[in-house]
Amino acid sequence: MAKAKIALYWCASCGGCEEAIVDLAEKILDVVDKADIVFWPVALDFKKSDVENYPDKYIDVCFINGAIRFSEHEEMAKLLRRKSKMVIAFGSCSHLGGIPGLANLWNKETIFRYVYHEAPTVVNKEGIEPQEKVKEDGMELELPSFWNTVRALDQVIEVDYYIPGCAPTPKIIEDAINAIFTGQLPEKGSVLASQQALCAECPLNETKPEKITLTEIKRVHQIILDHEKCYLTQGVLCLGPVTRGGCDSLCIKGGMPCTGCFGPLDQTIDQGARAASFITSIIEYEDEELIEKVVNDIVDPIGWFYRYSLPKSILKRRNMEVKKK
């Protein structure tokens, strides 16, 4: 059988997802054994024109990490979609919008104002901002457009499968690659991880009582955590109950509560809304003032409940004025 052709690409990405692939170390050689890498700009010398020159559907499997922030990301995603038989969204940014998706609490104007003018480390007396088109010495230079809204990969192209995680763990990457090469993939559109909430695999789950009630909520620096006891019962937000399992409880084993990077379970349409509903359902009080007090313990609820999924939430972004061009 001819070797499968695979491609890897990054959009608005921190590089962690690329690192996760490199971290597969010698396992990556097994992959190279089964497949030819035909595009991977981070590690190998390929150009966009190489992809353009491939026939349509030439690539068997294309892994794309990072969110869609620039026009360039959308353009590359569409090009790779056309050239690939299967596209896999790799990592939280691509799957749900991820950390860069929190920028949807701002827009281009407010981000540019801060980054190029107001940030304390910026010296920019002339008030220069990046332009999409500039003429220099008779040459026209171009930069991609910066969108107001960050999107997940499946908000610009069709995606066949999702590998969740920020970044995906070696085990789920390996499992996914095995499933792909042995043709044992589930139904199209599936997230290639557990179908159960993280709590089901969490080593602290057996210490979690049938019913939890919270009288206050603490952040991890405000408490000395008992690492033998479910974090949620200690009054620390842990998103295990509303997050897809499959990471082998990585953060929990590392002594931190889950922040939700594997995303929502299949039935959930909005991870943050689910998380917020769940947390309020276990607040002890019926008195408004006391409820308010506990709720105010949650500093930055959007950052907590939508840390990885704001672009894929029902509202997708903050409601704010947008300057019309």
Next chain:
Amino acid sequence: MSEFQPKIVVFACNWCSYAGIDLAGSSRLEYPPNLSVVRVMCSSRVSIEMILKALERGADGVLVTGCHPGDCHYITGNYNTLRRYHLLRKMLEDLGLNGRVRLEWISASEGERFAQVAKEFVEEIKKLGPLIIREEVV
């Protein structure tokens, strides 16, 4: 330009608020026509997703109504609503949707109160204007 007429979704619990809204109607009380009432069995049935979905699908404001504390047909449903509402309100502030969602307790005998709340809420939403979030913001 003609005045902005907001669309408002009202979730009303079957046992108190829906009856209260009915009473407002049968007593021929006047209230603005901007509200569409959706009957649910209990205010706590109204998940955060339902409220967000209403805003996404065209509502400019959402009014959740339920029985007064202590009067819930299911004993504690409305306390759950109350807890959820406090967190949701905080989240909506950060999403630029301050004042778009309101919770009111309306009993079966409070038709008058419903008409009053409806008038107030429609005025408030008119001041806030339509949602921008639904426009193409790419």
